[in-house]
Amino acid sequence: MSMSASEDLEELPGVGPATAEKLEDNGYDSYQGIAVASPGELSNTADIGESSAADIIQAAREAADIGGFETGSTVLERREQIGKLSWGVDEVDDLLGGGVETQSITEVYGEFGAGKSQVTHQLAVNVQLPAEHGGLEGSAIFVDSEDTFRPERIEQMVKGLADEVLADTMVLHGIVEEEADADPTDEALLDDLVASVLEKIHVAKAFNSNHQILLAEKAQEIASESQEEEFPVRLLAVDSLTAHFRAEYVGRGELADRQQKLNKHLHDLMRVGDLNNTAVVVTNQVASNPDSFFGDPTQPIGGNILGHTSTFRMYLRKSKGNKRIVKLVDAPNLPDGEGVMRVEEDGLLNE
Secondary structure, rough: OOOOOOOHHHHHHHHOOOHHHHHOOOOOOOOOHHHHHHHHHHHHHHHOOOOHHHHHHHHHHHHOOOOOOOHHHHHHHHHHHOOEEEOOHHHHHHHHHOEOOOOOOOEEOOOOOOOHHHHHHHHHOOOOOOHHHOOOEEEEEEEEEEOOOHHHHHHHHHHHOOOHHHHHHHOOOOOOOOOOHHOOOOOHHHHHHHHHHOOEOOOOEOOOOHHHHHHHHHHHHHHHHHEEEEEEEEEEEOOOOOOHHHHHOOOHHHHHHHHHHHHHHHHHHHHHHHOOOOOEEEOOEEEOOOOOOOOOEEEEEOOOHHHOOOOOOEEEOOOOOOOEEEEEOOOOOOEEEEEEEEEEEEEEEEO
């Protein structure tokens, strides 16, 4: 539920035109968005006192009807809206119970070259596919902190889709009117489809951690505005989540600050997922853990905060040649397990 008209916000007590405008400019454009903010956040954003901010939040909670307890059946109803975004790799989709869930954060971690960016690129393509092919018929936001986004890679992955998937996707994207006109071997049609897919990936480069935090807030704005459109935002990918935080907060003395900022950032991302029924996928690097005598000595950066905030954690590691092992390390309702995929020019493929 998003409202860009400021008079809606002005119905909240203590919100005049100027405050409404400030709130909107900072991404608080719905009752629901305000209802889940903290008084401190809101008072900084709109230059109002904390007590007025608390009143506004309370009124927004009542108006949006959130903040109370809800019955299990209401939770089930919301869970029923959850979409599953396919990786296009059967073993991995099986591990995830069908694919990457909307309304959750999925963390993909692994060492350099394990294929983390391949995953974010592939999902940015797959989210735009028809539902019967594992897509969510939506668009993607890609926050790029390590200069990993490559349009050429998206092109390869689109052209690497199976013919039947290509034909149906051409219809969905309006490249052709009906399936009979869709020819997956027609270069001109393929180029039009690639252009259409690239058009639906909003890419922003994050220059430092503060900029990255700002982009997450901006992502909420874009996602919320897109919900009425033909391709609403259904994927928010951050590649990589921790690189800037890790580079800027060095040493143990900085750890508390880093974790606090990372925590806020993760909650901003979580909010995009929850409010817009969007899948949030973040990549993360690994650090070596010298205390580990058994098993794999690598562990994801970000410590407990990230562990508790990510709903699904997946570990990628290299295997022979172009094979990658994908391990589901943590999920609330699924058993741990492993799958194998190949990283080819055509994208992520079954082993």
